[in-house]
Amino acid sequence: MAGIYVHIPFCKQACHYCDFHFSTNLKHKSDLVTALCEEIKLRQQYLGTSVIETLYLGGGTPSLLSATEMDRLLNTLHQHFSLTPLAEVTIECNPDDLTPEKLKQLQQQGFNRLSIGLQSFNDAELKWMNRAHTAHESLTCIKRSQDAGFNNINIDLIYGSKFQNEKEWQHTLAQVVELNIQHISAYNLTIESKTALGFQHAKGQEPGIDEALSKQQFLYLIQFLNTQGFEHYEISNFAKPNRMAQHNSRYWLGYSYLGIGPSAHSYNGLERQWNLSNNARYIKQVQAQHSFFETETLSTDNRYNEYILTRLRTKWGCNLQDIEGQFGSNYRIHFLERINTMPQYLLKIENTYCLNEAGKLMADKLAVELFV
Ligand code: SF4
Structure with a gap:
């Protein structure tokens, strides 16, 4: 759903x-x-x-x-x-x-x-x-x-x-x-x-x-x-x-969503779309049923990076089984190599890594370190 x-x-x-x-x-x-x-x-x-x-x-x-x-x-x-x-x-x-x-x-x-x-x-x-x-x-x-x-x-x-x-x-x-x-x-x-x-x-x-x-x-x-x-x-x-x-x-958590209206983004697990960010052009193009959004097909690298960026900011954190299951074992190896260099910013619960207070102060910077 x-x-x-x-x-x-x-x-x-x-x-x-x-x-x-x-x-x-x-x-x-x-x-x-x-x-x-x-x-x-x-x-x-x-x-x-x-x-x-x-x-x-x-x-x-x-x-x-x-x-x-x-x-x-x-x-x-x-x-x-x-x-x-x-x-x-x-x-x-x-x-x-x-x-x-x-x-x-x-x-x-x-x-x-x-x-x-x-x-x-x-x-x-x-x-x-x-x-x-x-x-x-x-x-x-x-x-x-x-x-x-x-x-x-x-x-x-x-x-x-x-x-x-x-x-x-x-x-x-x-x-x-x-x-x-x-x-x-x-x-x-x-x-x-x-x-x-x-x-x-x-x-x-x-x-x-x-x-x-x-x-x-x-x-x-x-x-x-x-x-x-x-x-x-x-x-x-x-x-x-x-x-x-x-x-x-x-x-x-990476669920699908549909974005309606000027500048709205949509995501269905495989691709991302974003609508025109101009009200007049949006109205005209929707009326013409023509080119009112752009689409980007997401590569595995894109999807992995997005997972890191969003999940690291949440209490659900980044999970090793999720990473291997969704992106493959190479991504798990890459993630482990990088995450092991930043223990001072993490809480680890079994196979899930979340940010501690020090980590929350620099979440986006740490996410970039984990990107491929
Ligand atoms: S300009 Fe409009 S959208 Fe932006 S913060 Fe103010 S009320 Fe919200």
Whole structure:
């Protein structure tokens, strides 16, 4: 069984750090939804099954779709795919969109998990990020979501900005825990060159990231959330028992998924596809049923590298039998040769290798060492 991701590429305003694909021009929202519905029909064979265990609406800001637009999209999905009775159905939302009416609508439409982009509880920082909400809205939208009946809520947080010293970060996390939510995704701020923050940084108007402080904050995050009953199951993700994100876990465990919408990626075990990252061209090409994605057939080396990159970041780690079974004995030999040079970064449980705290601080670098 598999999952579907739908990318909704619209936002009210551009956050200064963001390099996802989105547009603040909402004029073509309805045409885009029509193209999404068309793509769903065109790609219904991709997964080799119509049974879906997870549906994830991300973006962009999916909570910007009107009730009618959302109905059109979901009706088309339901016409071509069957969600299992316990399917996880997630929508990414921003705090300022979550009115009581909107929450009711989302619940009636079958969403059972919210992923809310809080990012910070500091108004000055939110303004600096160019977020469209305030710290007060960050706090109240959670209570409102819970009152509406949502009991599976993720919040996104960003650490490492110039606004957060160690004390501020500790205060943020203490507030988060008080919210009684089930899942936290916490990301270290990065400065991407093609963002407003990237341009300001290049002109010397914004400082770089204080890496030492970021590391301190990451270690505090792991330790503190552990004492509060959250399991650290992926570098940036923490969950209460039985509340791990099913959809994202499937990416990390190598399951197939279909990505619908501009810039969305799909994977079926053998090849990877990615859609055009331009709304107007995406709409036009889908209407013409022509060349709206590119495809890469994955070699065994590609698949092995991808396994390492994703699994090393998770609590499931890299397993020797998996490596031999999926890629062959040469890859097992290669993996063992490399992994044995980095014992200080590892926890080894039988034939599975996971990162310890020191390793988690440099997961991507260690993954590169293990690549073929
Ligand atoms: S709301 Fe999300 S997707 Fe949109 S600009 Fe901000 S961070 Fe990016």
